[in-house]
Structures are given as structure tokens and as C-alpha cells.
Amino acid sequence: MSLKLPMYMDHAATTPCDPRVVEAMLPYFTETFGNPGSRNHSFGWESEEAVDKARRQVADLIGADRKEIVFTSGSTESNNIAIKGAANMYQKAPAGSGECRGHIITANIEHKAVLDPCKRLQKEGFEVTYLEPGPDGVFTKEMVENAMRDDTILVTLLWANNEIGTVNEIPEIGKLCHDKGVIFHTDATQWVGKMPTDVNEANVDLLSLSGHKMYGPKGVGALYVRRRRPRVRLVPITEGGGQERGYRSGTLNVTGIVGLGAAAEIAKNEMAADADRLLKFRNKMETEITKQLDTVQINGHADRRLPHMTNISFGFVEGESLMMACKDIAMSSGSACTSASLEPSYVLKGLGIGDDLAHSSLRLSFGRWTTEEEVDYAIKTIVEAVNKLRVLSPLYDMHKEGIDISKIEWAAH
Ligand SMILES: Cc1ncc(COP(=O)(O)O)c(C=O)c1O
Structure with missing residues (x-):
């Protein structure tokens, strides 16, 4: 299909x-x-x-x-x-x-x-x-x-x-x-x-x-x-x-x-079956994304979470570019539009997640008619988008070389 x-x-x-x-x-x-x-x-x-x-x-x-x-x-x-x-x-x-x-x-x-x-x-x-x-x-x-x-x-x-x-x-x-x-x-x-x-x-x-x-x-x-x-x-x-x-x-x-x-x-009649099915999708998505990409983080408690949603932060990508690269998938980002700017989510910030990582976070939430085929497509699209964006990131190169980005002192002109 x-x-x-x-x-x-x-x-x-x-x-x-x-x-x-x-x-x-x-x-x-x-x-x-x-x-x-x-x-x-x-x-x-x-x-x-x-x-x-x-x-x-x-x-x-x-x-x-x-x-x-x-x-x-x-x-x-x-x-x-x-x-x-x-x-x-x-x-x-x-x-x-x-x-x-x-x-x-x-x-x-x-x-x-x-x-x-x-x-x-x-x-x-x-x-x-x-x-x-x-x-x-x-x-x-x-x-x-x-x-x-x-x-x-x-x-x-x-x-x-x-x-x-x-x-x-x-x-x-x-x-x-x-x-x-x-x-x-x-x-x-x-x-x-x-x-x-x-x-x-x-x-x-x-x-x-x-x-x-x-x-x-x-x-x-x-x-x-x-x-x-x-x-x-x-x-x-x-x-x-x-x-x-x-x-x-x-x-x-x-x-x-x-x-x-x-x-x-x-x-009442269907939630148990829905939850079981969607938990499998969520686990598949989290397992595949963390297997195929480094520097990603699943936000929130490992177990005490709703079965049908996940919130993932991707290091070394720019949030808006990531959303643009995944236009086929309707999902939420870790940024909230205010009148003048994109603010990082106060929820993610509340967990101690930095602005950059909060901006480059995605919330995916599955529902009654989500199919495994769709989940597979989303995994593939997200992984490809992150890889593509990281090719363009000098910071990611430095990170791969083992340089601790947080310790760099940037020259001011
Ligand atoms: C936790 C929570 N509370 C309240 C609301 C607002 O609900 P409603 O759209 O029914 O006013 C939402 C919807 O986004 C929500 O997720």
C-alpha cells in the first residue's frame, strides 16, 4: 500500500x-x-x-x-x-x-x-x-x-x-x-x-x-x-x-x-489494544534512531511515559532545518513560536536541556490509525535528514574529532 x-x-x-x-x-x-x-x-x-x-x-x-x-x-x-x-x-x-x-x-x-x-x-x-x-x-x-x-x-x-x-x-x-x-x-x-x-x-x-x-x-x-x-x-x-x-x-x-x-x-473498549500497538511503534522508533544516529537523547523518564509518544533531541542539527527536511511528517518541534522569535520549549528547558538541544527536539505522537509503514518511513526520513544536516556542521566534525565543544573559547571581534 x-x-x-x-x-x-x-x-x-x-x-x-x-x-x-x-x-x-x-x-x-x-x-x-x-x-x-x-x-x-x-x-x-x-x-x-x-x-x-x-x-x-x-x-x-x-x-x-x-x-x-x-x-x-x-x-x-x-x-x-x-x-x-x-x-x-x-x-x-x-x-x-x-x-x-x-x-x-x-x-x-x-x-x-x-x-x-x-x-x-x-x-x-x-x-x-x-x-x-x-x-x-x-x-x-x-x-x-x-x-x-x-x-x-x-x-x-x-x-x-x-x-x-x-x-x-x-x-x-x-x-x-x-x-x-x-x-x-x-x-x-x-x-x-x-x-x-x-x-x-x-x-x-x-x-x-x-x-x-x-x-x-x-x-x-x-x-x-x-x-x-x-x-x-x-x-x-x-x-x-x-x-x-x-x-x-x-x-x-x-x-x-x-x-x-x-x-x-x-x-474504554479499545485503549488497551491501542496502547500495546503504539508502544511497539514507539520502542521501534527510539531503538532505531538511537542505533542509527549518535548524539541523540530521548527526553523524559525511561519508563514512566505515555506509550504513544516520544520526544527526541538531536545534537548538532538546527531545529528549523530539521523540521523543513521532514516536511512530509506532521510533528511538533521543541520550539514555540512567540510573536517575535522562536523560543525553546520551557518544558525541555525545565528538565535542564540547553537551548540548542531544546530547539532541535522533535515530539512524535502516534494514534489509532498510525501504521508500522508510516513509522518506518518517519525513522528513515529523520535519520537521513539528521545525517544530511550534520554533513554541513563544522561543530559536528569537531565533536567527531573528540573536541569538547562546550570548552571552546570563541574569539570575539
Ligand atoms: C495537558 C493539556 N492541558 C490542556 C490543554 C488544552 O486543552 P483544550 O484544547 O481542550 O482547551 C492541552 C491541549 O493542548 C493539553 O495538552
Whole structure:
């Protein structure tokens, strides 16, 4: 079978919608289009029934009760509702009192959808500790325990990191938080739908998930809000019609929610097989690339990583040239575009990786329809591109001659 180019290897950015999901959604655009909030006619009841079914499907995926699911527009909104809502509910001192309103623990390599709400809360009188990872990128219970204070009210940490796929010690950190009476939120956007999740076993109080990372539609997600032991309450960040227990006012995105529910059910049934298959691809890619090229580095913990993605740094190549040379493969680089320049990824920098190596890093993430043939093509393309670029690199020549590049004193003119 011939390969279809360009090929998609960026499933951590977003996934295609599963055709079964699209099929489930279609009737809700034109036939069953009622507002689930319309309580006095059958159009509304039918939509409400569809939303209820989806709520059960999402709850089943994460071991929750369906009453604990709040539908949102995605993980960014879920994170904002959870973090700002919990901080304001469990504050130790009121706004404007001049006292610390409460202490929050997060990490400096979280997604911006966690970091920015935390920064906002800092401006509003909360104190935030940003944990720094070791070179393996994993956050442990011990790290969180060491940062706990008497006035800690909230811990928010990724379940799995979106750039390097590292998996934090979520059940252990959750247990610690429960023992200390601290609310625990996890942004599980990259984890849920890929790996088995049980909010009770993991001692999670608040969990964010997103449809478009698990073969569902974009613009829909959910927040899990624990109702028992402890019963978590949040101050809403938006006000209006009071939908979703008042936590997320606004007419429900019924088609999106139906799609999220269908995606959740498919994921529950198929994630184990997907993960097994994709882990083999990832291992093949990492083995082949490290065998065929020197001076490459796999980023993040060797084992505590999501099975379907890898993040690799290539020494002695320029990141943008590498991406250009691999145009047929849709993947992410270790550079983030800001308005004026290319910034090295703050996640990779957070692991202690230098700017050059961060720039020349690639994140490849496989998905439900990735084939071995595609993986083989990607390996070949990347290896050839790196070899070609290194032929042009005097620094690589010097490195091959045994010169330690970091010790060179460059003449300034
Ligand atoms: C870890 C993580 N959190 C949050 C988000 C944002 O999710 P959404 O696009 O659903 O708002 C993403 C998506 O890139 C993510 O990877």
C-alpha cells in the first residue's frame, strides 16, 4: 500500500475524530436539536436524554458517578473552573485583606492552561509554589510533600506531560492531599482515553479532560468534580443560566457532548489494544534512531511515559532545518513560536536541556490509525535528514574529532 503524505504524527496536539463518533453526532445537528434545558417538550427531553447518556459514558471512562461530570468547552476551561473555583472556595483569607489568601502547589512545566490561571491567582493574593522537575521530568509524592505548608489549599499537577509524556505519581500525590485535607486537581488531558483511569483509586478531586485528544470533537471537554469524601465545591467563574450544577452556565453543546460520550465509550473498549500497538511503534522508533544516529537523547523518564509518544533531541542539527527536511511528517518541534522569535520549549528547558538541544527536539505522537509503514518511513526520513544536516556542521566534525565543544573559547571581534 502506498503511503499517504503528509503523514500525521502529532496526536498529542489533536486527534482526528473517529468516524463512529461523527456518526453518533450527526442526528443531533438537524433532527434531535432541542435545548436540553427545555423542560416542557419532547425536543428538549430527547436532547437531555442524549446528554445524560454521554455523562454516563464519560463517567464510566474515569470511574466516576455521572453526577460528578461537568461538561465544558475543553481542558482549558475545565482547568480554569477547577483552579480558580477551588482557590476562591477554599481561600484562607478574603480578597483585599492583605493576607496570603492560600498556598497553591503546581509545577513549572505544566501546560499554560494551568500556569496562567495560577499566575492570575498570584496577582489576586494567593501564593504559588512552582515545583521544578529533575532531569526525568516526573513529579513525586515526596516533592509535593516537601512543598506543603499549613496554608496549602490546592495542588494542581498534570497526570501526563503534553510535551514529553512523563507520568506523575498521581495516586500517591492524591493520597497525600487527602490525608492533609488539600484539594487535588489533575489536568489529565493527555492521559484520559489512552490509559486506564479511576478517580477513586487515584484520590483525585478534580480532573480535566478534552474531547479532541481522544478521537472526539474539538471544543468539548469535561471537569470531574468529586461529590463524596470530600464533597468538593467551587466558586463558579461564569454566571448565567446555572447549567451544569451552576459550574458552567451556558446552553450545552449537545452535538459535541454526544461525540465526547461516544469517544469515551470507544476509548474504554479499545485503549488497551491501542496502547500495546503504539508502544511497539514507539520502542521501534527510539531503538532505531538511537542505533542509527549518535548524539541523540530521548527526553523524559525511561519508563514512566505515555506509550504513544516520544520526544527526541538531536545534537548538532538546527531545529528549523530539521523540521523543513521532514516536511512530509506532521510533528511538533521543541520550539514555540512567540510573536517575535522562536523560543525553546520551557518544558525541555525545565528538565535542564540547553537551548540548542531544546530547539532541535522533535515530539512524535502516534494514534489509532498510525501504521508500522508510516513509522518506518518517519525513522528513515529523520535519520537521513539528521545525517544530511550534520554533513554541513563544522561543530559536528569537531565533536567527531573528540573536541569538547562546550570548552571552546570563541574569539570575539
Ligand atoms: C495537558 C493539556 N492541558 C490542556 C490543554 C488544552 O486543552 P483544550 O484544547 O481542550 O482547551 C492541552 C491541549 O493542548 C493539553 O495538552
